[in-house]
Amino acid sequence: MATTETDVAIVGAGAAGSVFAALLAEAGKRVQILETGPARELDDLYSSQIWARKLKWAEPHVPEINPQDSLSFNFNAGRGVGGAAVHHYGVWPRFHENDFKERSEFGKGLDWPLEYADLRPWYDRVQKEVGVAGDAEQEIWRPPGDPYPLPPVPRFAQGEMLAAGFEKAGLNVAPVPVAILTRPYNGRPACIWDGWCDAGCPTGALANPLVVYLARARKAGATIQADSHVTRVLSNPKGDRVTGVEYFDAQGERHELHAKLVVLTAFTIENVRILLNSAAGKKDQALANSSGRVGAYLMSHAGVIHSGLFDDDTQNHLGISGGQIINQDHFDKTGGDGAFGSRQWIGGLALKPNDLLGIAMSRVDIIGPELEPFMQNAAKKLAQIVAITEDQPVEQNRVELADDKDAYGYRLARIRYKTSPDGMGLWQQAATEGLEIMKAAGATEAWHGPKVSQHIMGGTVMGDDPERSVANSYGQAHDVGNLFLGGGGLFPTSSAVNSTFTIHAVAMRSADYVVKNWSALTD
């Protein structure tokens, strides 16, 4: 066994981990990031939906108790330096003010231990550092915030046709806000609208960690160690102070990295697994789990993709995977009985022929000789919109330990999840409304697919009450003063927006807190 020592051990080199690493390294701390997956550089990002699969999860396998209600963890998660943010689509709306106090204001879900106003300065700071493009005035639903630093994404034929449909259906649209450059910014080039976002953007136009916060972290001296699989957080006998982490390298050799402070940013599922496999002082109690809530309140956005065929060319190969237009008219939490929450529309997704979200997958019933004419037509005349619907935090939806063990003898994670009834109610509303939008846009034929899972949140939720939550508003574990968590796992509610912007903002607020309180936290 080899033992090394640092100031900060960060587990996971994705969106949240990279923000922590950059800020703490720039503050002069010795930072070491351990990433279970391989090293990745921009040159590794082939423009291919087939090769894009290497960017995502496969092992350790995460079984699901209800596979018919799959979270699509392998598709949503990432593996390798940069994490899921390497293949995320760069759609960056903010959470809304009413997402933060749902228990207090609506008697549903949970309250965050902070309000939108508390988080706003970090949204503003992140969007300036990263370069977010959009039109704040056209986003009539947007909570208070600085204007975007970059002009909005362009509209191609698909976006124009769908925007007209939304407006005919009585819905508002605005350019989708994205962390994708519409002009050169901070040394990075502008996007060329080729739709290869899912395969990872090798130009640096899309703000993945490799070109923003990991680049800053490296420059400030942080070490990024790939192929290092963390199994446990190490702690003192009482379980109220962590001392480092245990990990195994690519050769299977065990190591300990001792640290003054540990940050877990290994995505929702692995964060929980690591905690549940880490013993605290008390018998049968996992680390940071005096509340029993580690693993609980797992959430995901139930999505529905609508496709429509048009007479005219939609130019669906142009743009970005995340779309061209956005609608957030349904954010006042008035969906009605059985459909509490918010839902969002995005339209004008750039399409590829194959893969999970590809053209062929939109009609899985078409096979044999009928497939080629469909593909030829759809490659030019298909348009898509996608709804994201809010999920509710249900305590029984959770990540738990399976009986099976990994190669190092630690129990694997498994998922016990069923979309909340409110989430399904919202999904059904979106399924109906989407067909109306497509019809209004002039589609000659329109249909929607089944429920799909987008973004995974919860499992280590933040809250004011240490008996009902895992961490405080800074992601600091209630039970362990020098253990911090990052990522969507902290979210007590899911809103109906893509999660990566908020992951960045929350992580940056936490990292600032750590820097300001370093002595007190590490004494």
Place this chain on the structure above:
Amino acid sequence: MPVSDRRSFLRGAGLGLLGFTVAGARVWLTPREARAADAELQTLKPDEAVSLETIGEAFAPGATEAGIAWFVDQQLGVAPNDSLLMARYFNVPPPYTDFYRASLDAINALSQARHDQVFAELDRDAATGLMREMLAGDPEGWQGPPALLVYLVLRNDAVDVVYGTPEGIESLGVPLMAHIEPPSKW
């Protein structure tokens, strides 16, 4: 292009070619080329390759010549975290070989039960009919992974080799616009 050292391995991998064995020599080929050269299959048995080709062809015409059997065979030989198969997105438990073998067996068993023939011997209408049954859920007497899952995974494999390659994309009249050219024909 014989492979004799790590440098040539990396060069081949960088081009996106896949390693196959032809006449005892290790060479870098696309799956289409591997099929044409009758490269050795590493995991699938010959009858399994034929089953996979006919199933793939029934889903997406052109899948056989595009090398679906060689693509899947080669990918079954790599670690799950390096796999390019769609099976990983559907949360199929590794090793994926177990899934493919069970799926092909189940389809042939269904074919035998319905038509007293293996799938490769069915005419188009009969093959399409079996697939429609699978799309609707587990057919009566089905013994294997969930039929819908099998349908989706194998259909996507066929779509991958026919439409997911640079030449497949361009066959649809769509410009590839690649930043970094993907593995040769993949």
